[in-house]
Amino acid sequence: MDVDDIQDLFRAVGPVSIRRMFGGKGIYADGMIIAIDLFDGIMLKGDKDAGRLYEEAGSSQWTYTHNKSGKPVAMPYWPIPGGAYDDPDEAAHWVRIAYDAARRLA
Secondary structure, three states: HHHHHOOOOHHHHHHOEEEEOOOEEEEEEEEEEEEEEOEEEEEEEEEHHHHHHHHHHOOOOEEEEEOOOOOEOOOEEEEEHHHHHHHHHHHHHHHHHHHHHHHOOO
8 A cells, every 4th residue: 555545544543654664564653553564455453352353354363474483473463354445434443443452552
């Protein structure tokens, strides 16, 4: 996503800053990372409570396989539910959940 599209998607939490990170972009609000733009999609920050909501909406936690151990590693990010890209109200709902999770984890 380009910067303008990211700003638009996250407007429910106010202005966000965007920084390059590991092949993607970190999306920050109030100094907290609340999402990443990676693998051609937005992944929202989550914790136990937010993760349950994301999963109920059909999203699954981002995991990767550790190079040395071969074990899966769960990251605190879930892909944004698909309908949020086209519906500003739905986007605002999920973005606020990610923001609240980031605050709880800070």
